[in-house]
Amino acid sequence: MVRRCKHRRRVAALGCGVVFAGSTFGVQALAQETEVEEVLVTGSRIAREGLDTSTPVNVISTEEIKLSGAPNVEKILSDAPQFVASTNGGASANTVPGGTADVNLRGFGPSRNLVLVNGRRFAIYGPEQVTDLNTIPTALIERTEVVTGGSSAVYGSDAITGVVNFIMRDDFEGVEATAQTSYDSPTTTPTYNIDLTIGGNFAEGRGNAVVSVNYLNRGAITRGERGEWAFDSLSDGCVTPESFSRERAGVPVSVPSGSNCRAAGGVPGLIAGGSGDIPNGRFTLSMPSTPNADLNAALAAAGLGGMTTRGFTFDDAGTMARPARTPQDDFNLGPDNYLQVPQERWMVNAFSHYDFTEKATGYLEFHFSNNRVDQQLAPTNISGPFLFDVNNPYLAPPNQDPNVLSPMQEVLRQLDMLETGPTTVTTGTSSRINNPNDGFAVLNVGRRLVEVGLRENISDRNVWRMALGMRGDLGDVSDAWLRNLAYDVYYTFARTEETSRQSGNVSRSRFASALLSSGGADPLLNIFGQNISPEAVDAIAIGATNVTEAELQVAAATLSGQLFDLPAGPLAFSFGAEWRYAASEFVPDEFLRSGDVVGFNPGLPTAGDVTAREIFGELRIPLLGGLPFVDTLAANAAFRRSDYDLKGVGEVWTYLYGLDWRLNENVALRGQFQRAIRAPNVADLYGGLRQSVEPATDPCSDRQPLAGQTETVRALCIASGVPEGAVFSGGVQSNNIIPALFGGNPNVGEEESDTRTFGVVLTPQALPKLAVTLDYFNITLDGAIAQLGGGLNNTLNLCYNVIQDIDSEFCQAINRNPVSGEISIPFYAEIRQANTGGLETSGFDLQARYGFDFGWGLFGNGSSLNINTAWTRTDEFTLTPVQALPSVKNRCVGSYGTTCGEPIPEYKGVTRFTWTSGPLSLSLRHRYIDDVTVDRYLLPKRAGATPPAYGDLVNPKLDAMNYLDMSFSFDLGRAVEIFGGMNNLLDDDPPLVGSAQIRANTWPATYDYNGRTMFIGLTVRTL
Template sequence: MAPNAAPIEADQPVVVTGSRLARRGFTAPTPVTVVDAEELKLSGTQNVETLLNQNPQFIGSQNNGPTANTVPGGTATLNLRGFGAQRNLVLVNGRRFAISGTDGTTDINTIPAALLKRTEVVTGGSSAVYGSDAITGVVNFIMRDDFDGVEVSTQKRWDGHTATPTYTVDLTLGGNFADGKGNAVVSLDYLNRGSITRGERGGYAFYSLSDGCVTSASWSDDKPGTPQSVPSGQTCVGAGGRMGLVSGGSGDIPAGRFFGIPTYGSAQSNPGLDAALLAAGLQSAGARGFTFDGAQARPALTPKDDYNLGPENYLIIPQTRWMANTFIHYDFNEKVTAYLEAHFSNNVVNMQLAPTNINGNFLLNVNNPHLSSQMQEVLRQLDMRETGPQSITQGTLTYSTTPNDGLAVLGIGRRLLEVGDRFNSSERNVFRTAFGIRGNLGNASDNFLRDLNYDLYYSYARTQNTDSQRGSASRSRYAQALLSQNGQAPVLDVFGADSISAAGAAAIAINSTNVQTAQQQVVVANLSGEAFDLPAGPVDFNAGFEWRHNEARYTPDTFLSSGDVSGFNAAKPTGGSVAVKEVYGEVRAPILADLPFARRLNVNGAFRYSEYDLKGVGGVWTYSLGAEWSLNRSITFRSQFQHAIRAPNVGELYGGQSLQFASATDPCSSRAPSAQQTVAVRTLCEATGVPSAAVFGTGVQPNTIIGNTIGGNPNVGEEQSDTYTFGAVFTPSFVPGLAVAIDWYSIELDGAIAPLGGGLQNTLNLCYTIIADANSEFCKAITRSNTTGEITSPNYVVTTNANTGGIKTSGIDVDGRYTFRTDWGLFDGGSRFDLGAIWTYTDEFTGTPVQALPHLKNYCVGAYGPTCGQPIPQWKGVSRITWKNGPLTLSLRDRYIGKVTIDRYLLPKRAGGTAPALESLTRPVIEGQHYFDLSFAYQLPAHVEIYGGVQNIADKDPPVVGSSQANANTWAATYDVEGRVFFLGAKVNF
């Protein structure tokens, strides 16, 4: 990695990301971190986002990348500073690239590692220079567009536990033509990544783990312990146990779980039902209901009966990618150069999940022949005690029942193993082209508008993604198949394991498809040069016009759009466009030069006015102001202020309502921390529809995931942010080869576009533990079953987009390099040692879910968990030491992720509330993690280079957590989940 601290004293001006002005042999005023081609090779990079996400400026993206076994998915994005992938801008050669869908982000899968010259990462809002989306910064991929020759490279990567390979083959051809006036480069790239399931990985990944009280002797880092019962009035520790990991699983099980019946002897029951329950052996069944052992019904137990979702799920999702890139330019003369960029890629990324479940209230014939006579009597008693007409909706089917009509209502949670694993194949085709002309127009006069350069181009990009899904079930067909048709036995027998026949599975199984398309058009006209002279030098300027048009559409099939599906998330169609016209300008003025304590003092400024065709946005200004003061060749100070905006994307504006499921904790359930199971919360739970007897019981939340319905809002306005940076660059003349940059940054975002309350878990928390008002909009967004209190269909928790929240972060980036030589070496010529490090200290990361309630904040720095999400350590860094001697290169890299503490403890503590005791939480602290990687490169004769290495030399497992996990019992987008990984590659140049 090459730090931005290294000074550039070149004769020719160089354009560095963060400004459209060519810098003249000095460090840019905006911090820029550079990752070069050497780092790509030594880290064994095959997917670019994997390397960048290891850098400290980035936070893992849970639903993107190789560990994202989620639908929708299949993309790889970058989450700069933890603000989300939609809030940083991705460029290729300084131009916008293809958008991947309705969220307007760029799929980094479309960036070929073999063609990369370097990657430049700019901190802070750059909307004045580049337009919307650059809230947290810009990532600019610089391609080799002037290659001459033939290069073939290949690489294999595999993990030590399963030996699952990833192969890449890259061919790059380029050369000059027309006596050197033109150059053409063509690159062809192939990648094939194998899949790893959690069952294949084993160890920490095999089980579905959650928090629980276990005996100390049985506690393990990666296996469920033996549950320890806690007597009433005692804590886990007081009962002789400790908080640890238990098998969490799902309460919807292969034998079926049946619930919603009054408990034996309760006030909700009656003598006839009590007698029927006793005869059926269900007198001890509780809120969790009952299941079957063969034909015999018995009370359902947890965790004994819970279904382990882990083994079938992908830990690493498979990917096959073909890609072609072309860069051509031709110099007609010094004033006109024509150029063309073209890209096509085909990505197929698959996801696999455990078999689907169906959960809800259904009608059953009281004389169902698949049941024993005792169970038929239970249903007959349920039918008799009905109190009037009752409607039930499942998918597209609505039906009703009345007392004594031969139909009984029963809650059913069934895992449909007979339908098979859920499988989604996401195929994404991306086409993008940009063509234009550029050149030098010379001088308008000797004193004004000199060395004028222009660039005029048009780009068009189109992405189409098709998700093909199998393993789902139709809710309406399921409901129909449970009932007798024309006096025949119901097709579906859900009472016991392996009871569903092939005909029954075929009757309910469905395949589904959705298609997403996105198009982006950009026209840019740019003029730059020297405006006039000041005593200290010329004033550089840049000005231009930009037009952009983004259009996206999401089209689900009828199963998905109607909601008649269980297995993959239902969704409504989405479609719309966003267009903007912009004018912009940028200037840099030298104030002092070549004076004592002022070798150089420059100020710079930029503006952009954007006119959107959105009623919630209209016309907006962005601007920046900065300075760069070089005392001498050893010390330079720099500072920048930037006001940036992000206009809403198509999904945020026009997204149809869709149902998503995510891990969350219902404060009214037994999964809520014991410290939060208060009288006040109980009262709220009852006021929002949880039966008194069910509050804090297991039946309120039988599964770790909860449904959430979200949707777009065409009136959403723009997000706004202010970024401040101040730093110093040290290149001491008395230590040749040393360059260090230290930069403080502060980014504050207002009007963050987000679902109500900032998300599912936040909405639940706001309802029950923060605002604590049953009449609040947050409590009214929650739909519950009136019999069990469970958050249930059809709406679950409803949120809608709004400019609702705020995010603020600040910290310090340290970026350094030291190079020195020695005479020692295995080969002639001595040795060169390169020491490089990029570290970030995050001082603050604060989320304000609802800015109308500014005192309610989530102080998430140094935290992880259901509210704060991915771990946000205070310290994160990457360091590398490289030894080069003749043809040999050896390099050791250290990746460090700092200590984090669970937000369930930190958030109430920092808010001045009562925090639960650490010992009452499972894995409350994740200690700092070091991952060491060793790599080599060796240059053979005939332009052949071999390279390879070992990542995670110590084969360290990721930290294992329980209920606070994101997936696979850990935070897979942050920590290494594969263990020790090997890679070996070769490159040949002709």
């Protein structure tokens, strides 16, 4: 936003500001008779007198940022009711790639809202072309304006759900230093934040320059440090009564959770489990035919006569095999994983402007930041079919006769004899032909490689940005037309470079080679029990270095002013052109590129660019004024024509039109329609195939609800590669996270959305300190660019439970291990991008502010109490995974889970009470998140299908959360201010979930995960 205080006259308005001073969530309103000025409000390029606008604009003040104690602004935004938490864009995102912070306006995802600084696009990162909020200088923010509705006609692509515009202090004089520290009470992990800002005028006041330096250091918190709820890897299960005396979670009975649980004497509950890939190794037989009597005898001799589909494992010494158990043998992934990722940031920002003449002001913006963020995960696992020597020496006692096979060696010999024909065993980048009776046998391996160490990823991200421009007032061409002309011409360049260094990876091909004898020597690798030697670790462990670059260039020019006078006032206009170039490249390490890696996800290179050439315009047309019940009535309209160099997009138009109707000084009405688009980004278009693991339900496993275990589904499972006898068994999918390949599609087109808003603004003159806005919103998005079917879980569901056609694109995307039927490495589901789905949301935004003055106070001169509140009621949030199947809708309001994602509460609100007496301010904030129900139950119920029995589900509802935060500020004269506070005053833990979690047994981006936190800060400034 750029402000011009030029033509002044007396009208009913708030003056040059957008909100009441010190407000938390600002309210646009008319309040009193005062001097006003022309202003540019986010959502429009036309300056206007007063704040009448058909677009709802919400404002978060710099005071709110200070009182919240948040050094990064993404936490403030995610707490606001118009936002849904961003799963992988914050301090709790222990994911790779990660280490960034973003915003998720209306729950449509971070790529569908646009982040601006002073009305211009900022730096982007990665192929997704999203702005990292870690690069926003919090110390320089004057306020944050949020447009909650499509704004592509004004700002271009990506503004589907709106715009977040950070307005910076660009006229700073003096020196200001702020130091703040915060820590959580459970672990006392500190976060330090230091800002130094220096600015001043020069050239006899014709210019100003400000420089701000920031240092932030946020400590790490592991799940093990929050042991009371985050230590274990919890999942849904069936718990026996005697297990309630256990310290943590229950022991499951030998039936799946569901309707049989209570009949077996148990109750549905959270159980401590984990991964079936364990440090001592878990092995299952890999064979194309049914075991014969000789194999059964060999298994019995080895102590495996009672083995189930879970397979077998070994003792620590690797000398004794036994059947594997669950969850007793499962590996707990939790303790070593980061719950809060550490971050260290250095940042420099500079803003300067200089008046060359009365009609020409040059301005310059500069940014540099370095962010270092670490991710840490449990040791990697390796799984899949591998070849073993039949006479593997590690399966025999040390002094055994080499001419006599041990029981386990005999098991391998029998497996070798049962093989049929030559088969290819592929491991990473290598493969080998396996024949019957060739001295080699195949076992399916599930081994947790604790000897290799934790997986660690260190991301170093450098960002440079420069903006250079010229703006000014041109005056009038004549008294009758083209008056109050103003222009703004600028060019911006931004570049982001990130280097990620990984450790804890393993080469799959090296692992396979080390399992076999070489040159008559024993195999280097002994994975039975805990016997992997340091030499073996050196042979199989690999590092990885990946580089990601992104670049954004924008050149734009705008001319605005008044065309001529109409009976009700001047016809205002804005017209301009913009050129935009965005490019990105991801260069993975050779091991990740080849797929010969286990640990962090492999992926192929990504590179590409998108260029847009645009013209745009806007009109504000006064229709009526000075009439009964029509103080003012004005229409506004805007358009943007965009020409993309993409074969799936080409030329597209966006537009808006709306009305502002001020009945009188007490009531105003507003409404607007906006057509917006999002052009595909580099990741959508050119994203190389990458491997990821996702929480999903395999309908061919025992996780398929009993009601869905039909003959039709059974036949589909068999047709897709599941052995007939394994359908609906636990052996089909041993984990509830499934590997898949994801990638781009150069033929995808643009997304289109329509936004409708209608609102009322109340500023009763009888209560001059009261301002209320109530706005209805409705946003529909068509042709949503997303993973095929809407993601892995939806693709599985569409294949087996909805479309039920083995030749459909959804079933064809599923690949299975031909022996076990499992979707496991190297047999993936392949999910590419497509204009596949739709999104729709609607509801109401309510914001209000009121103030009281008191004749008493602690420091004389009375005191005041200000109340600010902002609430959103979401009536609809509907995902249509495949718009070709419009009857398949996921209605996610009030829900959460593997399909709906982060909790989408019906009601969400923030209210702040601030009492001020002289230099002292005391503030109490209340944050509310409505209860939500797991989508596994809610979605089929809303679709008219039969959901699972509510009483048989584990923690199906997450209760409403009420957080209380307290803060204060105190001015020690004009030069020193001390501030501090305590968030989550009641030390509420997040709600716990099992199989429906995103990570850490909860949804840590939505709910406070670090308990009670305290912060204290000091600001010193020159007078």
